Amino acid sequence: MMETKTIKIASGKVEEVKKVYYRFGWILQDENILSDTSTLVFSRFDCPNINKVKKLEKQYYRVLKKVPLAGLILTGLGIVGIIIGWSLYKIEPIATICLYSIFTFILVIGAFMLISFLIILIRRQKIIDRIFKECQTYVDTSSIELPTSENTINDGNVIL
Numbered sequence: 259m260m261e262t263k264t265i266k267i268a269s270g271k272v273e274e275v276k277k278v279y280y281r282f283g284w285i286l287q288d289e290n291i292l293s294d295t296s297t298l299v300f301s302r303f304d305c306p307n308i309n310k311v312k313k314l315e316k317q318y319y320r321v322l323k324k325v326p327l328a329g330l331i332l333t334g335l336g337i338v339g340i341i342i343g344w345s346l347y348k349i350e351p352i353a354t355i356c357l358y359s360i361f362t363f364i365l366v367i368g369a370f371m372l373i374s375f376l377i378i379l380i381r382r383q384k385i386i387d388r389i390f391k392e393c394q395t396y397v398d399t400s401s402i403e404l405p406t407s408e409n410t411i412n413d414g415n416v417i418l
Contacts, residue, residue, distance in 0.1 A: 262287070262301045269296045281390050282315045283308075283397040307396035314393045321378060321385050329371030336365025 263284065267275055269291060275298065276286060284300035305311070339361025347354045378385065 259304050260301050261304070262299065264297065264299045266295050266297050269294055272296050272298070278318075281393055281397070282318075283311055283393075305397070311393055311396050314389050314396075318386065318389050321382055321389070326371050326375050329368050329375060332364050332368025333372060334368070336361050336363075336368055340365065 265275070272289075272291065279286070279298075279300050283302040283305065285302060286298060287301050288297075288299040290297040302308075340358060343354050343358035343361060
């Protein structure tokens with residue numbers, strides 16, 4: 259079974275995108291280059307380890323994500339809740355302690371998300387290299403015949 263995917267990207271990123279898609283077993287079927295955007299159509303066949311390749315591809319795109327909005331919101335909400343809890347402690351101490359505990363928990367979850375993001379951001383290139391290396395073991399690129407010095411004949415000025 260064949261899987262196809264069509265993407266629109268900025269024309270300046272065409273070669274970079276092709277290289278990334280090629281690493282995950284995609285083959286370029288069609289390319290439509292306009293002045294500022296390009297449309298690329300990729301396809302790939304099912305291979306024995308296609309699920310592992312798809313999982314690695316999802317990991318790759320997760321590593322490229324920007325700052326996690328949920329982590330920022332939870333951290334901010336936790337900080338605001340703790341500040342409100344401290345200010346209301348003398349009015350309703352028992353309810354404030356319960357709310358304080360809940361907002362502390364929210365703050366810890368948000369902080370964990372942001373710290374995880376920072377660790378991934380620092381180690382991003384190593385993680386991407388590991389993903390590409392592991393994917394290379396599953397994707398058989400030998401079936402794609404690219405011109406090299408071994409499989410071309412040089413007859414004067416014309417390569418046959």
